[in-house]
Amino acid sequence: MSAPPASPAPRTGAASSRSNGEVLLQIKDLVKYYPIMGGVLRRHVGDVKAVDGVSLDLAKGEVLGLVGESGCGKTTLGRTVLYLQKPTSGQVVFDGRDMSTLSARELRRIRKRMQIIFQDPYGSLNPRMPVLDIIGEGLVAQGISDSKVRIKKVEDALETVGLRRDYTRRYPHEFSGGQRQRIGIARALALEPDFIVCDEAVSALDVSIQSQILNLLLDLREAFGFTYLFIAHNLSVIEYISDRVGVMYLGKLVELADSAETFSNPRHPYTVALLSAIPDPDPRIRKKRLVLKGDVPSPAAPPSGCRFHTRCWLREQLGNPENCSTEDPPFRELATGHRVACHYAEQVSSERATSAAAKAPAVVSADVGDVAEIPFPSLQPPGPPPV
Amino acid sequence: MTERVLGPGVPPPPDVLLEVRDLRTYFHVMDGTVPAVDGVSFSIKRGETMGLVGESGCGKSVTSLTIMRLLDIPPAEIVTGEIWFDGRDLLRLPEAEMREVRGNDITMIFQEPMTSLNPVFTIGDQISEAVVQHRHVSQKAGWDRAVEMLRLVGIPGPERRARQYPHEMSGGMRQRVMIAMALACDPKLVVADEPTTALDVTIQAQILELIKALQQESGAALLLITHDLAVVAETVQQAAVMYAGKIIETGTVEDVILRPKHPYTEGLLRSIPSHVPRGQRLNVIKGTVPNPFRMPSGCRFEPRCPYAFEPCHEFEPPLAAPPADQSQQVACWLHVPEALRPGRAAVAPAPPVPTEAFVQVESVTRQ
Numbered sequence: 001m002s003a004p005p006a007s008p009a010p011r012t013g014a015a016s017s018r019s020n021g022e023v024l025l026q027i028k029d030l031v032k033y034y035p036i037m038g039g040v041l042r043r044h045v046g047d048v049k050a051v052d053g054v055s056l057d058l059a060k061g062e063v064l065g066l067v068g069e070s071g072c073g074k075t076t077l078g079r080t081v082l083y084l085q086k087p088t089s090g091q092v093v094f095d096g097r098d099m100s101t102l103s104a105r106e107l108r109r110i111r112k113r114m115q116i117i118f119q120d121p122y123g124s125l126n127p128r129m130p131v132l133d134i135i136g137e138g139l140v141a142q143g144i145s146d147s148k149v150r151i152k153k154v155e156d157a158l159e160t161v162g163l164r165r166d167y168t169r170r171y172p173h174e175f176s177g178g179q180r181q182r183i184g185i186a187r188a189l190a191l192e193p194d195f196i197v198c199d200e201a202v203s204a205l206d207v208s209i210q211s212q213i214l215n216l217l218l219d220l221r222e223a224f225g226f227t228y229l230f231i232a233h234n235l236s237v238i239e240y241i242s243d244r245v246g247v248m249y250l251g252k253l254v255e256l257a258d259s260a261e262t263f264s265n266p267r268h269p270y271t272v273a274l275l276s277a278i279p280d281p282d283p284r285i286r287k288k289r290l291v292l293k294g295d296v297p298s299p300a301a302p303p304s305g306c307r308f309h310t311r312c313w314l315r316e317q318l319g320n321p322e323n324c325s326t327e328d329p330p331f332r333e334l335a336t337g338h339r340v341a342c343h344y345a346e347q348v349s350s351e352r353a354t355s356a357a358a359k360a361p362a363v364v365s366a367d368v369g370d371v372a373e374i375p376f377p378s379l380q381p382p383g384p385p386p387v
Numbered sequence: 388m389t390e391r392v393l394g395p396g397v398p399p400p401p402d403v404l405l406e407v408r409d410l411r412t413y414f415h416v417m418d419g420t421v422p423a424v425d426g427v428s429f430s431i432k433r434g435e436t437m438g439l440v441g442e443s444g445c446g447k448s449v450t451s452l453t454i455m456r457l458l459d460i461p462p463a464e465i466v467t468g469e470i471w472f473d474g475r476d477l478l479r480l481p482e483a484e485m486r487e488v489r490g491n492d493i494t495m496i497f498q499e500p501m502t503s504l505n506p507v508f509t510i511g512d513q514i515s516e517a518v519v520q521h522r523h524v525s526q527k528a529g530w531d532r533a534v535e536m537l538r539l540v541g542i543p544g545p546e547r548r549a550r551q552y553p554h555e556m557s558g559g560m561r562q563r564v565m566i567a568m569a570l571a572c573d574p575k576l577v578v579a580d581e582p583t584t585a586l587d588v589t590i591q592a593q594i595l596e597l598i599k600a601l602q603q604e605s606g607a608a609l610l611l612i613t614h615d616l617a618v619v620a621e622t623v624q625q626a627a628v629m630y631a632g633k634i635i636e637t638g639t640v641e642d643v644i645l646r647p648k649h650p651y652t653e654g655l656l657r658s659i660p661s662h663v664p665r666g667q668r669l670n671v672i673k674g675t676v677p678n679p680f681r682m683p684s685g686c687r688f689e690p691r692c693p694y695a696f697e698p699c700h701e702f703e704p705p706l707a708a709p710p711a712d713q714s715q716q717v718a719c720w721l722h723v724p725e726a727l728r729p730g731r732a733a734v735a736p737a738p739p740v741p742t743e744a745f746v747q748v749e750s751v752t753r754q
Contacts, residue, residue, distance in 0.1 A: 069587035176675045177443075206442035206614065211658035211669035218668075233587065236661035240669070277592035279617035281659055283640040291596055292589045295557040 024195060024227050025058040025081070030090035032073075032080045036300060048300045050076040052251035053090070055331070058195075063221065063228045065242030065259065067235060067274070069296055073251040074231045078197040081229065082114050083107060094195070112142050115188035119200035121180035125172040131158070132168035135187045142191060157186040161216060178209035185216065189224075197229045202237060214241060235278050239263050244337075247271045250299055250307040253331060257338040267340040269314040272353050290357040305329075306343065313356040314344060399430060399471050404608050405454070405576055406430035410468030412446075412453045415461055421679040423449040425632035427468075428706070431576070431625070436602060436609040438619035438640070441629035442655075444676055447612045450629075451578050454610075455495060456485050473575060491521035494569040496598075498581035500561035504553040510537070511549030514568045521572050536567035540597060559590035566597060570605055577602070580612045595622055616656060620644050628652050631677055631687040634706060638715035648709060648717040651688045686720070694721060702729045 033047035051073040058064050066074045080087045083099050092099045094110060102110060115138075118124035125134055135154045144150050155165040161182040172180055181201065188196050198217065202210045218241065220226055232238050238245055238259075245262040247255040247270065255268040266272045276290035292311045297303055303310050309324040323343055331341045342348070399406040412424040424446040431437050439447045452458050454470055456477060470477040473492065477485065494517075497503040505513060514536055515529030524532075530549070537545035540563040553561055562582065569577050579598065583591040599622060602609050611623050619626050620640055627637040628649065636649040647653040657670035674691045683689055689699040698704075698720045708715060709722035720728055 069589060178675060207616075207655055207658045208442065208672040209675070211660070212671045214660065215669050215671060235588065236659065240660035273589060277588045278661070279591070279595070279615065279621045281617040281620050281644060281656065281661065283620040283644050289592050289596065291592045293593075295559050295590065296587075 022060045023057050024060045024062075024095060025056075025229075026091070026093040027054060027056040027077075027081060028091040028093070030054045030077065030080060030092065031088045032076050032085065033088045046300055049251045049302060050299060051080060051087075052302075054248075054251075054253050056246060056253065056256070058227055058229065060194075060227055061221070061225050062244065063230055063242050065238035065245040066229060066231045066248060067233065067238045067245060068248035069233060069274075071250075071296055071299060072248040073299070074248050075199055077248070078116070078199050078229060078231050082111070082116060082197060084116075108141070112138075112191050113194045114197070115191060115193040115195070116197040116199060117181075117184050117188050117201040119203050121177050121184060121204060122172075124184055125180055127172050130169050130171055131183055134172070134183060135168075135190050138187060138191050153190055154186075157190040158183075160189060160220070161186045176209075177205055178212060181205060181209075181213055182216070185213075185220075189220070192224075193226070195227045195229070197231065199231045200233070201230070203232060203234065210237070217241065235274065247274065250296060250302050252307060252341065253339075254308065254341045255339065256331075261338055265338075267334055267338065267345040267348050268308075268342050269312050269348060270308045272348060273311075273313065276353065276357065288354075288357045290353055306341070308342075314342075314348060314352065317352055317356055318344060318347060395469065396476075398474050398476075401474070402432050403430050403471070404433045404435075404473060405610070406469075406471040407450070407454065408469040408471070410450065410453060410470065411466040412449050412458065412468075413464050413466050415464060419680045422632050422682065423463075423679070424453060425682075427629070427632075427634050429627050429634060429637060431608050431610060433575070434606045434608055435625060436611065436623040437625040437627065438611045438613060438623040439627050439629060440613060440616055440619050442614055442676065444631075444679070445629040446632040447629050448580055451495070451580050451610065451612050455489055455493060455578065456482075457489075487521070490517045491572045492574055493576045493578060494572065494574040496562075496565050496569045496577065496579040496582045498584050500558055500565050500585065501553070503565060504561060506553055509550050509552055510556070510564050514549075514564070514571050517568065518571050532571055533567070536571045537564070539570075539601070540564075540567045541593075542567075559586055559593060562586060562590075562594050563597065566594070566601065570601055570607070573605065574607050576608045576610065578610045578612070581614070582611070583618065584613070584615070591618075598622065616644060616659065617661075628655075631679075631682065633687060633718065635688065635718045636716065637706070642712070642715045646712075646715075648712075648715060648722055649688075649719050650692045650694050650721075654691075654693075686718075696720070698728050 030051055031053055032051040033049055035044050036046040036048060037043065038045035054077055056064070066077065068074045079085050081092055083092065094114065097110065099107065099110070132151065132154055135157055136150050139150050139153060144153070151168065154168055158167055159165050163179065163182055163186070172183070175183065201217070202213050205213060214237065217228070221228065230238065230241055242259045245257065245259050246253050247262070247268065249270050255262065255266065255271045262271065263275065266275055273290050273292045290313060292313070294311055297310060305323065305325040305327050306329050309315055312324065315321065315324045327343070329341045329343045331339050333339050334345055407430065408428050410424055410427045411422065414421040414423055427450055439450065441447045453465060454477065465478060468478065472488065477488065480488070511530055511533045514533035515526070518524060518532045519526060519529040534545045534549050537548055542548050542560060542563055556564065582598065583594050586594060595618065609623065611619065613619060623640060625637070626640045626643040627634045628643060628651065629635065630651050636643055636647065636652050643652060644656065647656055651672070654670060654672040658672065660669060672691055677683055677687055677690065685701045686692070686699045686704050689695045692699065704718045704720045704723065706716050706718040707723070709717055710724055
């Protein structure tokens, strides 16, 4: 921690801080499967495909937002990137060094530069440790054994996140949720990292506290040039904080573009539906939402072809083209810096989305395609038989 | 929505389904007394939808549990208040009669669909239980009603699903089951406590659409409790904002969200990231909610309020209609005419401002 910022300069705009475009972190075709053991012999019977081939570059000083519903693999991706879990295959290159080639010792050293802020400000702080030890633990692990130096660094970190320097002797239960999250951030800061994974860092907080923490995270980036991988399910938070946004669905990245582009010109039908689902705080806009039917399928048995095809509204509109269910769409570049994994991304338009929304029944079915397999009469109103 | 409160013991007019009057629910715990709900009054007309919004710890859930009489007494104590529902004061009903109301006339949708369903009974059993209990019909008729309800909430293959257990369903589907259960007895009032908070955004959209459609179809009144102003904006007609155990602002959703009067509501709305363009700092409500053991003596929002002025520190503002806009009610001295504000000269805390005074103001400004 160099001198803590007295009052960080106002942000001049997102683009300024990543103008040099130097790549800090490269993720290449990253795969993380969790084996499912079954039967009496606990044999390997399948895999939960949590992350299934994700490639991403993060520029220095960039905030990359990663959004998706629960079970889409965003948290697993965040942890695998930090090598808290070894990937099944694929590469993570941090500042030019392939993490898989590093020895345990080198890995520990490089981790000093990569930190994580967790979601739950209650569960992620040990209730029996005073703040000094919670924040100082990482410093000890990194070999800072002089306790005077350590205390100084902990106090600096506390001050940077807006807490009082003399809080070092207090325990987590003495703090409110927002303050605890600040302690979690101070813990990540104390090691002076370059790269921070924020795993749902503001999701557990009330709106008024959430805005304090978001401001703090952006101030810190301004002051120290941090690079964030910001994982969240809340789209308005993602829109606010990110320079670029990656949308994940069932272990795969389905869209990646600049934040403004993602929110104004989404090209993947899933992104369109996700944006349409955000409730609007303006009561005058009671829009007809594009409501997806059913739930996210199990990542242990993802659908064939495009993983979204079972819930896709565009596929329905285009008359269920075959390649959606047979061919995995490539993650292709539609425009500079805008990548989409959809065979028919060019067909996505707001008119189509609106018409799909208008056609949807008021009560959307809770289940998807597999209704046909169920030996009970399906709920579809009588109409022409499916071809 | 919030009519002039009648005298104690007098039932509200028949078009008012639920009227809560000066409700105070305190919790007696080891460290002292927590005034979780401290003087809450509101009313809901038949078939109306109302949202109760506030951040964690503001007392919104305790309000709903008090209405349902689901709190353990002690540690809870209902210090004062009346809860008029359909012509009766629920707080005066004997438990046996309350049981007839609960689950029949008033039902509840809880936040956590996993823990609020019983894992060892089938879905169909759980839905039909209430129907058989309250409607005194046969097991068969109850089961048929359960299947019908499952179909209504968009669960495919309802006959098969009714025989399944909660663990065989996803979170979104379980929440649909909760809704089916809540509506199975044709209730007059549905209390939904954070019904979509545990769900993903696409599933939340499904469930909100479902709640809206079924509410309109069944004509039941809805009390929606949530921390999310956007959910309130999309779903209900009336809104009440709670802070530290009190309602601080009420009105139509349009009024409360588009023309907020209370500094807290305003601050809350401006903290929502989607209202703020990128690159601009988010508005922050400084500080945190007050410690319930040491509530501020005046307005409870005063320590965090950017507009706080003289009377705020010492005197608690009443919830009243501002002279300029009679449709809304707000508890803030900024919206009380100067003549009626307690002056600095007053040494003793002012007695509760008599209601008559406000009636006078009302008649002056109304055309």
